[in-house]
Amino acid sequence: MNDAQRVLHWQDLTGPELAARVEAHTVAVLPLAAIEQHGAHLPLSTDLDIGLGLLAAATAELENHGLDSPGTVVVLPPLALGASLEHTAFCGTLSLMPEAAIGVIEALGEAVSRAGIRRLVLFNSHGGNKAVIDLAALKLRAAHGMLVVKANYFRFAPPAEALPAAELRHGLHGGALETAMMLHLAPGKVRREALTNAVSEAQRQADAGARLGPEGDAGYAWMAQDLHPSGVTGDATLADAATGSRLVAHFAARLAEVIEAAAEFDLSTLR
Template sequence: MSVHQWQDLTSTEIARLAGGATVAVLPLAAIEQHGSHLPLSTDLDIGLGLLEAAMAQLGSTQDVIVLPPLALGSSLEHTDFPGTLSLMPETAMRVIEALGEAVNRAGIRRLVLFNSHGGNKAVIDLVALKLRAAHAMLVVKANYFRFAPPPQALPAKELRHGLHGGALETSMMLHLAPAKVRIEQLADAVSEGSLREQSGATLGPEGDAGYAWMAQDLHPSGVTGNAALANADIGRRLVEHFSARLATVIEEAGRFDLATLRGPTPDGI
């Protein structure tokens, strides 16, 4: 296994690693409010913690180059809370696309966009397709919160409605960065989505008929979920599980047959 930090390499070394099964990984996160119990760096801390754990699990033959993390994301839904730093979606798209194009120029056609912030998902979907269309790159969209959680780690209702600052994120922070968690502020923030579900409503903030929402629409604190359920042992299980899944994704990206990514026909059909 050979894991490199992009910024630590020379241009010559990047060229030597290009091609073959080398996978570039771009960590994507956010600096945004997570209520009164978690720091603004929560998404970044979790993303980098999962990535570090995943790197230790890679096979012995996998070459990986980790790009500098893009700490700022598209956090429009959290902009009414102090401390949130957000790029507009169009700006975030342009930045990620430019980084993907730089990876391609270096001769690397395998790129994993590893994302730890829900608001980035729509941006990543569009950028990945643009990079694929323009450069015939393999662009993997790896959102850890879309990975299936370990069985019985948390109640199903909490996993469904604890979208932001709930037991899942708080548990991982208690494992990865416990000094940053304000324990005395842990509380249960019941989501508007949970209340609507209980009433039998079809529309909700997520699901097959979701509506656009700002964080305060779901709870005045900007948090959804029961952070009081969190503990470091649950966080350890979650980190081990999600990082193993990420390691598998990276390894499969390295084995992916790029010949299946065909360029446009001469007539553009």
């Protein structure tokens, strides 16, 4: 272990090494993803690939900040499987039941607390995980007095004019945003011959002036096939590697800011 390193990986340390590096501003980061269908053009690992790619870029930026910034950052092994009930009609999806997902996050958070770390960032790259993360984070806060930050990259504001507004609104799964980042992070995994424009039922409803849709301030529960028979929504043909590079850099910079803010947060406000 290099004592000059700011970013460490939990599984690479011995127990005594981890204990020696934990201090008041240490932040643990738990990557949360999914293994699930993303249509014919993207692999089942898409959410995991994107999440780990964004985290690698963010931690490289944090490492560049050096130990002048407060807080060692300890990255936990990723929780690759998520709550993907909405995608279970499609071959290849691996899904935890929501109760199981909450329990796993709670158990890992409890282990972080036992190690003496009171700052935890749950970094999520799968939309279906959001509800279970909300509940698990609150339970960890109540049980262990921890700061638990819920960082969903898809809730970060995108860079200006990176993609059309309608695509950002309706291209929820396997559309231009995810495909562009995969073209940058893992181009060999993208089946370019299968890129297509899968117009979401949500977009059709919005264009028709419907008062109720699957997303928005009063959305209804949906399965992926409700939005498009392929399980994909969005125009993947708009994606290119240059846009993906811009998106990754932008989201990673925001994630680095979130981790820095977690390290600096005044824990005395948690009563």
